[in-house]
Amino acid sequence: MIDLVGTVELNEITAAESGRRYGHLRLRVDHLPEVQPGQFAMLKACGAIEPLLRRAMAYYKVAATTDATRIEFIYQIIGRGTEALARLTPRDKVECLGPLGVAFDLGVAANREVVLVAGGAGSPALYLLAAALVEREIPTRLFLGGASRGDLCGLSDFRDLLGSNRVVTATMDGSEGWPGFVTAPLEDHLATTSGTPLIYACGPDPMLHRVARIAAERKVPAQLSLEAPMACGFGICVGCAVPVRADCQEGFVYQKVCTDGPVFWSHDLAW
Amino acid sequence: MSNQTIEEKSPTDLLAIEIAGIRFPNPIWTASGTCGYGLDMAELIDLDRLGAICTKGLSARPLRGNPPWRIVETHGGMLNAIGLQNIGARAFINEKLPLLRRYQARVIPNVFGYTIDEYIEAIRILEDGEGIAGYELNISCPNVKAGGESFANDPRQAAEVTAAVRRVSTRPVIVKLSPNVTSIAASALAVEAAGADALSLINTAIGMAVDVNTRRPRLANVTGGLSGPAIKPIAVRCVFQAARAVRIPIIGIGGIATIIDALEFIIAGASAVQVGTANFYDPTASMKIIDGLADYCRQHGLRSIGELVGTIRLDQ
Ligand SMILES: Cc1cc2nc3c(=O)[nH]c(=O)nc-3n(C[C@H](O)[C@H](O)[C@H](O)COP(=O)(O)OP(=O)(O)OC[C@H]3O[C@@H](n4cnc5c(N)ncnc54)[C@H](O)[C@@H]3O)c2cc1C
Ligand SMILES: Cc1cc2nc3c(=O)[nH]c(=O)nc-3n(C[C@H](O)[C@H](O)[C@H](O)COP(=O)(O)O)c2cc1C
Ligand code: FES
Numbered sequence: 001m002i003d004l005v006g007t008v009e010l011n012e013i014t015a016a017e018s019g020r021r022y023g024h025l026r027l028r029v030d031h032l033p034e035v036q037p038g039q040f041a042m043l044k045a046c047g048a049i050e051p052l053l054r055r056a057m058a059y060y061k062v063a064a065t066t067d068a069t070r071i072e073f074i075y076q077i078i079g080r081g082t083e084a085l086a087r088l089t090p091r092d093k094v095e096c097l098g099p100l101g102v103a104f105d106l107g108v109a110a111n112r113e114v115v116l117v118a119g120g121a122g123s124p125a126l127y128l129l130a131a132a133l134v135e136r137e138i139p140t141r142l143f144l145g146g147a148s149r150g151d152l153c154g155l156s157d158f159r160d161l162l163g164s165n166r167v168v169t170a171t172m173d174g175s176e177g178w179p180g181f182v183t184a185p186l187e188d189h190l191a192t193t194s195g196t197p198l199i200y201a202c203g204p205d206p207m208l209h210r211v212a213r214i215a216a217e218r219k220v221p222a223q224l225s226l227e228a229p230m231a232c233g234f235g236i237c238v239g240c241a242v243p244v245r246a247d248c249q250e251g252f253v254y255q256k257v258c259t260d261g262p263v264f265w266s267h268d269l270a271w
Numbered sequence: 272m273s274n275q276t277i278e279e280k281s282p283t284d285l286l287a288i289e290i291a292g293i294r295f296p297n298p299i300w301t302a303s304g305t306c307g308y309g310l311d312m313a314e315l316i317d318l319d320r321l322g323a324i325c326t327k328g329l330s331a332r333p334l335r336g337n338p339p340w341r342i343v344e345t346h347g348g349m350l351n352a353i354g355l356q357n358i359g360a361r362a363f364i365n366e367k368l369p370l371l372r373r374y375q376a377r378v379i380p381n382v383f384g385y386t387i388d389e390y391i392e393a394i395r396i397l398e399d400g401e402g403i404a405g406y407e408l409n410i411s412c413p414n415v416k417a418g419g420e421s422f423a424n425d426p427r428q429a430a431e432v433t434a435a436v437r438r439v440s441t442r443p444v445i446v447k448l449s450p451n452v453t454s455i456a457a458s459a460l461a462v463e464a465a466g467a468d469a470l471s472l473i474n475t476a477i478g479m480a481v482d483v484n485t486r487r488p489r490l491a492n493v494t495g496g497l498s499g500p501a502i503k504p505i506a507v508r509c510v511f512q513a514a515r516a517v518r519i520p521i522i523g524i525g526g527i528a529t530i531i532d533a534l535e536f537i538i539a540g541a542s543a544v545q546v547g548t549a550n551f552y553d554p555t556a557s558m559k560i561i562d563g564l565a566d567y568c569r570q571h572g573l574r575s576i577g578e579l580v581g582t583i584r585l586d587q
Contacts, residue, residue: 001314003554044552052499053344053552080344097554231342231349232551234315236307238327238353239342254336254356259311 016150021077032069036103037129042233046093055081058125076121116142119203145182149175212266222266228257235259243270282565291443291468297322302547303381308367315554318374331392333359348499352492364400372402383409411449411474423449426461437466448472456516471522499548500526514540530563540581
């Protein structure tokens with residue numbers, strides 16, 4: 001973890017058919033410790049006092065050269081913090097604390113088929129993971145859902161990486177792929193595939209709950225990357241609590257999404 | 272003494288202070304609940320340069336804390352209802368303290384309980400720990416309903432818990448006051464009379480935020496403690512009023528994020544200050560303030576930061 005000042009190189013705002021807006025931010029930093037797939041950064045414009053707190057964003061892409069590292073984020077514009085990110089222009093300075101959090105466990109993926117499930121702004125958190133899986137030659141399939149075609153964040157990058165036939169899409173308005181929730185094609189796939197695949201998922205809470213239930217029903221192990229409101233992102237505020245099963249009277253304890261996660265095994269969560 | 276001599280003084284000479292017989296390398300501390308158990312900050316700041324670390328509130332037994340959502344950002348600040356989740360005093364001295372006391376920063380466990388006996392129990396456990404400079408009593412946490420009002424709400428109860436802890440503690444006791452009272456001077460006087468060695472103030476101001484779509488409170492606990500720059504003027508006022516009421520040293524807390532903030536508190540009467548919420552969004556804020564304080568002393572011809580304490584001018 002290191003607190004860096006990054007320089008904005010690109011900040012492209014797009015609007016989806018659903019009306020939602022997204023930003024694609026690229027920062028240049030001098031030096032960055034190695035980022036593991038699933039880790040995140042805490043971001044805000046340098047010195048900004050509105051909003052006060054930084055916002056958590058998963059690293060989408062990281063490219064290091066000898067002189068600098070370029071890091072990319074894709075963010076959905078939903079409130080004060082992300083509106084402020086959307087106002088950044090090239091050469092602006094950004095405070096960028098990271099890399100933070102526990103990454104996806106890749107060790108367990110060997111000799112298995114991997115299924116990635118993403119919804120909306122959850123897909124950026126899976127790109128580095130997908131790249132690492134491809135590098136290890138682990139067969140990987142992505143189920144990517146969103147409200148409309150424009151909400152399928154990173155779709156073309158994922159298609160380039162995995163091959164179009166390994167990216168299954170679903171949209172609520174039917175503008176791309178399966179109509180409806182992404183969990184429908186996921187269930188369809190799990191019903192027909194042989195062996196025990198491994199699921200990695202990131203997306204809105206209702207989607208993750210559904211994925212957790214499907215995984216439990218089919219006895220498929222799943223790692224979920226969670227979101228929580230975060231004040232610090234590095235373990236000191238204890239604001240980002242999530243109930244995790246524990247051997248105690250109440251059956252659970254609160255763990256911190258920022259430092260104990262954001263990636264958790266689905267069967268450990270006591271939501 | 273000439274300006275030149277001041278120029279030559281090291282930051283330690285300029286910034287060292289003494290509170291309740293304990294020497295601190297400087298008056299910049301980190302506030303309870305905003306720096307974990309201190310160690311979590313070690314990757315980002317130099318704990319050897321900090322005056323002291325006030326730990327997350329510790330109780331005799333571990334506490335699970337409140338359900339989420341526990342925090343919400345408001346304008347210029349945030350509300351929290353963490354529910355005092357902590358590992359317990361015993362785990363603190365076994366697991367955290369041995370690592371923490373390797374640093375120069377003084378260690379000040381923040382202590383709370385739901386009854387006077389629970390305070391005493393926690394202090395008794397902590398008395399076993401080595402390398403503790405003193406205790407900070409949280410008598411004012413607005414988040415936990417202990418079958419009634421908090422100790423801080425009633426000067427008599429505040430005095431009672433202070434006296435009880437004073438009797439069992441071999442170390443200095445700093446009592447942390449709440450702004451959620453009618454008269455901060457009355458609270459300050461009551462705990463001073465009960466034997467407090469110093470006061471720290473303020474704890475968070477009780478607040479609330481509502482989600483207009485769901486019409487639900489935005490915190491699961493309904494209300495929470497407001498912190499950050501938004502509460503600074505209230506905190507400066509409280510320090511000013513308390514400093515005029517008592518003779519014991521005062522440690523100022525509330526929205527401190529910059530050197531100017533820290534100076535305001537010191538001039539209003541604080542011998543030291545604590546950086547809280549700023550640690551979340553600017554983890555190196557305390558270091559920048561320490562650097563700035565030494566510069567300020569040199570520029571203003573102060574031989575020691577102590578010369579500035581309570582020098583507010585009220586003449587026309
Ligand atoms: C580990 C992690 C990785 C993330 N990665 C991405 C990403 O790659 N792309 C992306 O678009 N979003 C991501 N998010 C979600 C993103 O942090 C929130 O959308 C953002 O904080 C909202 O801020 P806001 O001020 O625009 O919204 P507001 O609603 O105005 O925010 C108010 C407060 O609530 C918090 N908050 C609100 N919604 C969320 C939420 N869903 N999750 C967490 N905190 C929330 C904010 O931090 C803020 O303190 C991630 C979250 C986490 C925890
Ligand atoms: C998330 C959070 C947790 C806190 N936990 C404690 C605590 O355990 N004990 C305590 O005495 N004060 C606690 N406080 C209060 C702070 O120590 C401080 O008094 C208050 O936040 C005002 O300072 P600030 O505006 O600089 O944050 C907490 C504050 C925050 C924001
Ligand atoms: S966000 Fe502060 S502890 Fe997790």
